[in-house]
Amino acid sequence: MEQPAVASIAAFTKTQREGVGFTSQRARDQLCDLLRASGIRDEQVLKVIANTPRHLFVDEALWPHAYQNRTLPIGHAQTISQPWVVARMTELLLAKGVPQKVLEVGTGCGYQTAVLSALVPELHSAERIAELQQRAARVLARLGNVKPQFSLSDGSWGLSEQAPFDGILVTAAPVEVPEALLDQLAIGGRLVIPAGPDGAQRLQVFDRLGEHDYEQQYLDEVAFVPLRSGVVTG
Numbered sequence: 001m002e003q004p005a006v007a008s009i010a011a012f013t014k015t016q017r018e019g020v021g022f023t024s025q026r027a028r029d030q031l032c033d034l035l036r037a038s039g040i041r042d043e044q045v046l047k048v049i050a051n052t053p054r055h056l057f058v059d060e061a062l063w064p065h066a067y068q069n070r071t072l073p074i075g076h077a078q079t080i081s082q083p084w085v086v087a088r089m090t091e092l093l094l095a096k097g098v099p100q101k102v103l104e105v106g107t108g109c110g111y112q113t114a115v116l117s118a119l120v121p122e123l124h125s126a127e128r129i130a131e132l133q134q135r136a137a138r139v140l141a142r143l144g145n146v147k148p149q150f151s152l153s154d155g156s157w158g159l160s161e162q163a164p165f166d167g168i169l170v171t172a173a174p175v176e177v178p179e180a181l182l183d184q185l186a187i188g189g190r191l192v193i194p195a196g197p198d199g200a201q202r203l204q205v206f207d208r209l210g211e212h213d214y215e216q217q218y219l220d221e222v223a224f225v226p227l228r229s230g231v232v233t234g
């Protein structure tokens with residue numbers, strides 16, 4: 001898919017990136033302390049969270065809440081995930097070693113994309129709502145982050161032209177795990193996905209052990225927006 005035009009975008013200033021008060025480094029460090037206290041163990045992931053300006057991914061009116069452990073609206077009835085969920089899913093994706101080529105489904109505001117891009121060498125991110133994708137690409141470009149390759153597509157079909165992936169992380173919940181995502185996992189690869197009916201979603205991890213051999217784990221209870229079909233361009 002086409003990459004959005006981002007060449008002429010002004011970078012965020014140092015002051016914007018560092019923040020002040022509610023958006024300061026101190027606020028990010030306090031968030032990391034809270035994540036550590038609630039079971040996040042991967043210090044590399046925590047370090048990336050401490051270095052990623054979450055406030056720049058949400059509307060300025062929400063900045064006082066940017067480093068609280070809560071979901072926030074990002075428009076189009078979608079939400080940025082709770083920092084705890086971002087940390088947990090990222091740590092699960094990396095738990096067996098750093099996956100070289102990763103697909104994220106559900107770019108949203110791009111915050112999880114930014115966190116992943118600091119940790120993996122190759123990152124593809126699919127989003128079905130054009131406006132969200134463009135906004136996310138713009139924020140990342142303004143942060144000087146050109147690593148993620150964005151795709152405007154329905155990620156329930158994976159991204160066949162780039163498959164197989166060593167890691168797939170999905171940030172919207174299907175009722176049933178899409179076959180395409182399991183098929184596009186490399187042998188030895190790992191899929192982290194919230195799935196299940198509304199009100200009964202669980203984080204699930206699939207490890208592909210062989211051509212037809214997957215190991216599945218059911219983990220934390222979560223509440224994600226639904227994985228939907230089709231692309232929204234208007």
Ligand code: SAH
Binds near residue numbers: 107113156226228229
């Ligand atoms: N990780 C994101 C989470 C956003 S919410 C963030 O931190 O902001 C989930 C996102 O998944 C929404 O942007 C939604 O539009 C997107 N989504 C839902 N179904 C999708 C699909 N089939 N393909 C791609 N993106 C999808």
